[in-house]
Amino acid sequence: MTKSPFLMLFSCLLIGFKLLAADPSGAEASGAEASDAEPLASDGNDGYRLWLNYEPVRNASVKSEYLKYAAFIGRPASGEIMQSASQELQLGLGKLLGKSVNITNSFAGKSGGIVFKIETSADTAQPVEGYRIQLSGGNMIISSKSEQGILYGTFALLRHMQMQLPVKGLNLASSPRVRYRMLNHWDNPDGTIERGYAGQSLWKWYELPERVDPRYADYARANASLGINGTVLNNVNASARFMSQEYIVKVAAVANVMRKYGIKTYLSVYFAAPKTLGGLKTSDPLDPQVRAWWKEKVAQIYKEIPDFGGFLVKANSEGEPGPQDYGRIHADGANMLAEAFKPYDGIVIWRAFVYKADPNADRFKAAHEEFVPLDGKFDPKVIVQVKNGPIDFQPREPFSPLFGNMPKTPLGIEFQITQEYLGFATHAVYEAPIFEECLDSDTYVNGAGSTVAKIVDGSLHGYERTLIAGVANTGNSRNWTGHPLAQANWYAFGRLSWDHQLTSEQIAREWIALTLTQNPKASGHITALMLRSREIYVDYNTPLGLSRPWMGVHFAPEPWQNKGSRPDWTAVYYHRADSIGLGFDRTASGSNALAQYRPEVQKQWNNPDQTPLPYLLWFHHVRWDKKLSTGRTLWEELCTRFYTGADSVVWMQQQWDLAKPSLDPQIYTDVAERLKVQRREAIWWRDAWVLYLQTFTKQPVPAGFEPPKQTLEEVKKSVNVYLMR
């Protein structure tokens, strides 16, 4: 039997446990900052274990309290999810308390253990995936209506223990606010990942179904620990291959692992598969043969994967086929697939990421224009998945105007965890504030307080099929995400998909405690770094509402890029720099995209004098010499942000260094080195923008800032070298 790498690390950890337990300074427990002279010995933490480190509980009194419940794990005769829960608990208790605890199903009348209990509707009004942890009859009881809820409760208890929170009065209860909480992998069958920066795909299609990589189980554990209950295994730019029997069997082998952790498996589909794979003459969704083909296909999938989750579809978007190829509408395509899912539990997730190659159009408006007229036309089994912003995962975007404007359709939200526009794996950008900012945005559709979160969780329009999706940042890098701090983005996505009311700071503190250190001072420095990281990035990358979704790798600065097969695949289309000013006029005098929002929202962004600076250039073409609320002109403000942003990376480095004594040396060095790269690249971005925009403003860099050492031609050359094949 192959041993999970998690389990293999267990024995190393036990050795680490002994070393740490013997540490007489008790630094972690007392909260004193470890001294520079005594760096933590590396326990070989290479980031693989993520937030499931299960470091020994070092606070002696907390530990002894937990030990009172470590006599046994009581698990009623159960299915495989509860088995996973009990195994996880056994593993966690072993590491956290240093005690090997037996799992038993004969525990009636016994006390001193942790007991799983399935509740009935008569016992509790909690939703089916919710859990409760209570002390009762000398036991600690983890209860839920479902095995899945017990698994979530188990992870919540382990989190509680890892954070060394007391047992006293323990009463933890929680249930998810959103029903489908899933990762979208943009992984291709050849092992590459579209917009992936952490190595190759986790899924080894060529070895499946015979060999099932033990890493799949660790992936599932990590997701289940956050409450993620779905995974789309393949890229939205889908290969028809996944609809073949050969691949369905491979997918089934992965699904068998996911199922043990309450995770359903989904697939992205290639809309033209009936033609390309099935040999039909057409893929027209209204053609009876095409409809029959999909029905059979879905039945074939359910034969292999009885709990299959459903399809994710990118159609008539960026050259992907779709119903419009046959003169049909999106709803025709989605409803045809929904019909095929009628006998089953599965759903159809139809993406609203569309924009046409119209040289006079504003891409901002495209999804709203195409989808709002379809409101009410989708089958109830369809959820329309909308990106958080109207364009494309920019470092800062206003919320998509689709939220609130399709009340007769359940709308799911799609965030991007992978850092396509956020500096790949060399820039530290903590994304929870991006997610939070969007979820907290008020659409005003039903008056004040109609937040995006309330649309997504179904509470505003009364939907039960609700969805939150994140484009995964995982790959086969040993530490899963490339940049060690990017693990926090996966973590934050998962925690927010369970409960969007958690704050970015709460989540950051939790992740740091579980993953990096529990030293309060070190944690303070890292929290500060993480919470400011997004604004710092925005400052040197896209300040004041600039955006940069031009075609290409989405990494190197290319604000001068003005050639593309369509206008909205150039940089100049978005920033609109000219001799007068900068920014995209989306008011009535421009594209009037603002009209897609409610009047209250329009009011916030309509008047350039009142538009909050982070959104200014999203909606206005602003004169270079216009005085902003900061007292500086637009040009001065831009320069201030480019420069302070790039300089703030030095501040990030300082925060990280201050935490060094409490960090594992391997992780410390990895992040410290990436921050050095970030510093260099931040200057690259700053110089590219400043030098390029100067060709329009003809103004010098304001006093107090040192002009770039390189010329525009030199920066362009370095970008060309970067982009060279």
Ligand code: BDP
């Ligand atoms: C863009 C990506 C592209 C994706 C597309 C999508 O650049 O690789 O295929 O979004 O979401 O952000 O479909």
